[in-house]
Amino acid sequence: MASENPLLTTSTPPFGIPDYAAIRAEHYLPAFDQAFDEHLAEIAAITRVPSAATFENTMIPLEKSGKLLGDVARAFFTVAGADSTDEIQELEQVLAPRLSAHQDAIQLDSDLYARIKHVYDELDALDLDPEQRYLVERHYFEMTRAGAGLDDAQKAELTAINQRISTLMAAFEKNLLNDTNDHAVVFDAAEELSGLSAGELSAAAQAATDRGLDGKWIVTLTLFTGHPYLSSLTDRESRRRILEASRSRGRRGNEHDNAMTLRELVRLRARRAALLGFASHAAYTTADETARSAEAVESRLRKLAPAAARNARREQAALQRIIDDGDAPFTLEAHDWAFYTEKLRQAEYDIDTAALRPWFEAERVLQDGVFRAATDLYGITFEERPDIRGYHPDVRAFEVRNADRSVLGVYLLDLYTRDTKRGGAWMNSLVEQSRLRGTQPVVVNNLNVSKPATGTPTLLTLDEVTTLFHEFGHALHGLFATVSYPHFAGTNVCRDFVEFPSQVNEMWIYWPEILASYARHIDTDEPLPGDLVERLRASGTFNEGFSTSEYLAAAWIDQAWHVLSPTEAAEEMDIDEFEARALADIGLDNPVVPPRYSSPYFAHIFAGGYSAGYYSYIWSEVLDADTVEWFRENGGLTRANGDRFREKLLGVGGSKDPLEAYRDFRGRDADIRPLLERRGLTD
Template sequence: MTDAAATSPNPLLAPTPLPYGLPPYGDIRPEHYLPAFEAAFAEHLDEVARITGAGSEPTFENTIEALERSGALLDRVERAFYTVSSADATDEIQAIEEQLAPLMSAHSDAIQLDSALYERIQTIHDRRDEVDLTPEQRYLVERRHREMSHAGAALDDAAKATLTELNSRLSVLTTTFEKNLLADTNDLAVVFDDVSELDGLTEGEISAAAQAAADRGLDGRYVVTLTLFTGHPYLSSLTNRESRRRLLEASRSRASRGNENDNRATLREISRLRAQRAALLGYDTHAGYITSDETAGSPQAVHALLRRLAVPAAENARREQAALQAVIDGDGESFTLEAHDWAFYTERVRAARYDLDRAALRPWFEAERVLRDGVFEAAHRLYGVTFVERPDLPAYHPDARVFEVFDEDGSAVGLYILDLYTRDTKRGGAWMNSIVDQSHLRGSKPVVVNNLNVPKPAPGTPTLLTLDEVTTLFHEFGHALHGLFATVTYPHFAGTAVFRDFVEFPSQVNEMWIYWPEILDRYARHIETGEPLPAEIVEKLHASETFNQGFATSEYLAAAWLDQAWHSLTAPQAAADLDVAEFEASALADIGLANPAVPTRYSSTYFAHVFSGGYSAGYYSYIWSEVLDADTVEWFGENGGLTRENGDRFRRRLLGVGGSKDPLEAYRDFRGRDADIQPLLKRRGLDG
């Protein structure tokens, strides 16, 4: 720490002067974070000690509610930091994150495993039927008790010491996994020497590649950065087969090349330690431990769903593969379809079968118009909210834009931040997170962030999105609405604080407005002529909705199964020195998805969702939530679609409750019954 930093006030430790609790990122320096965390840890422990040291009988107010009030400073500091460490992870920020990982783990354990605190909560839980609690308060008591029990609060001291060691080591390993992946993803960005190698890309895509090269000091060349998932949007357009091969090969080799960024040993140790922790907590496997506190309830329920879907998905993929090979053969080519050819020839078949070229749609999807006349407009019509840009409010990076959100009556809802573009300091993929959560108890309104990884074109060039990127923006905005609309008393239930296998449901529902006529007509306008997307193209998009779903479903299910396979190992099984490639091949063969032409959406060494994110043994959540999503889309269709009445019902009964009631109970309150799987099977072409 510099002398100046040591003597100047730490902006993280004082209330922010900005509205909505937005951190003053313009004043925050990397050297401020660790001292702020240290102060926040100490304050939180002191607050909890006052709760446990109280001589009075445990009550909801002096224990549960007091616990909800505690940790406000830590909450503020960690949300400010982890927003930056995900979206703008400079070397200095990464070094801080590595130091923080075991400290955060130790602090969490100090609270979650506190015997005195658990005893007080146990007392309140045992007497919950004897006291007058609101439904939210009762559910909070049940969840706090369940979560501390699940974390190991009932273990003896020796077991707790072992558990703390395991958690600390895991926190270091997951941080290492993410750091390695980011470094190798940047190192493996594919450099092309001549623009002819990028034949098939649009002017904007080539501009982005040239800009990415210039940013790396490679003027006159072209750099294509990698996406988080195995494939790449450009694979559908590149006419040069060698360029496609290089791009996919780079993607699939990430963090498995035997260099300092190799994640194989790291993920094996993560798997082993998670299995050991599960055994310590009384579960056969990590998957059993995780699903026991999700809506699924058990890994068996998850496996049954994945196996049910895998068989027809694999059959559909093989039919699609034969159709693609027929196109290759019809061209007089002598090669067999490989994974890097799939997307390119899929577009050929799509063009022939539906007279539809998805790559040619980008001029209709200019990013600013998609945002304002698509994403925001759908939310306005459905929920009555409006978005006003606040360029006077600084975010954590110049590319991140801040919008103030207002309800129909003019009252303030919160802030929405959009960070659209990719950069070397941003982790891959797309996500939503909260910088500030709403809570009546704390008097706070939400500040939510959406991050995407769209290639940034050269200055003066419009940002044209692919249809997949449009879908991603609507999807992540669904998470943002969940974070903005949840209206709860207690911070424990704020925003998207719901079960992992339920959290994707609202975001998937929001994708339905992409093709809704009144919305599509507003945002899908040609960048040069202003003409709407022709009706015949819209009809073809609808007609082709189940096209290539064999591939899409198979690649997703393969990844979900890999996650389950790693986390369904018992402690003795995980202790074996498993070969990662052999393990993957065996797992995919087991579920019938071992098709070399259809690679898994994520291979283990770059499966950030499960080895450095929060989806371990939970990547199944997307398809699990999609059962609810497809059933809800059907409900909207049956009840008039994009209306305020429908929006108000969905907002009040689902989005608005946050995590303050059982999610399946909330779904039944909205839908009037449990979800039906049939709409999902129909959507993905698995019902035939």
């Protein structure tokens, strides 16, 4: 009964946070059923209005509609990503095509489209503020692009394609989660993991115990191709086993094989694009991004790749010289890169990144680093709320207040990895801010840090510190966006703009007063030595050839799949051969530098929202690098700078064209030069 379903009653926890203490898996499907019906009834009420369409009788009720569905969906998909049991996975498989069909029922509604088009055609005669005007423009553009103008037969085909795509994406993620768990590497002796810290060994032992393998050690896999442990493990065979396991995911010919799934996805996306009047899925996707065209993306990637590949080959030669000078020379392979890179870093800069971990205790990084930077910059403060229960015992809640002590929203942090959590790191909204609905934001950050045994401190790698600052940048975007209409809430912006705020937030990692605050030794409380900090800064472009090449290789694989026409996509192809041809085409076919993701475990593009959009990280980085330069030119970590960045960019959410918002902030378009310098690509 609805009265007994916590998803269909007023939330007991504050801020509209779902009552996860009461929610059970069997509550979700009935809640979705009611939410679907309620949303359709709300849309039907709009289209039955006999008078001509106006902003007030069409756009306002449209923005008010679907609240229950949004609430239920955010509650469910938060759990589906971070604590996905078998039952939740089965529900996701059931819901995927139904959600797609429901979305199409709204987006392809001819009567609703006609009313929105009427308001759109009358825009110049209406007295609307900029956000209202942009709302009409966006809804009209999005429905047009989605196919609202197609005939009934075309809409039927489109709906079937969309449902199948959503089903395949859910299947891809399920396969990847299960195969990643199955590929976790078991070690029989601690000696095989020589080079790991006590905390890392503790985490590996705990992972084995959790699977009933007492006395053994398990290394679970990250989402990306490499693994943080590859830089520390002295046993070459252990390194090889971990990287081989990582690269084998989704391609073993078993029930978790993703080859057939991704090939069908590519075919269906190409067919859908053609049906909607686009040459390819990449053309369809970029039409609604700041890039505007697949050709612009290809041009940017082709310009960056040659210098990145040259830098990677120079780095490879330097690593090979270290090996050749050793007692038993061998040819450098992909699983050796991270280990010998650390040796080279020590030789050139006297930096051992593994030895930095005692300075990066997780709680101190969070409180005195991530939160401190936000307080100094924006005046916001954080108070832990242990009374707010998340979807898992590891989830922590913090109430966020503005400088005037008014409540801004809630930040949830889910730090640790587990078998029920998908790989990678991300931010999502649990409650979206809207003046129209009177809601305040609740945002979630998920990471996958290995959890040590009870009583052992959590010590982060430098990469994990970077990830925490990065994801918190997304959280700030979600918290600060202050809009009237839900359509523009939080991070609802162009995909190739959404990474910009998160990348900017990484700049505070090395900012002197922030670094001095959080980077203190776990045992002695000594700050990170000043000369070491200078060496870290001096090594800013170290290994950038590898980093840029592995990223660009993945971005290019994404584009290669999604620029295919329906005819090309229909051809039978071997995935490894396809990737090899694509990488050779752009000059990134170096076997020692594998792509950051290979297709069978490329969740961003085959299970997430980055299809034909993985380029967005480096596209956004142009804005990011230019913004970092602005902060430095204007005094850095000051409230005045933070307030401007918040007002002009983070605070507008999706209520303004993102490049226009950037020009409002910077006074001009972004300059690519700072990015080229940062990445070591100036030649």
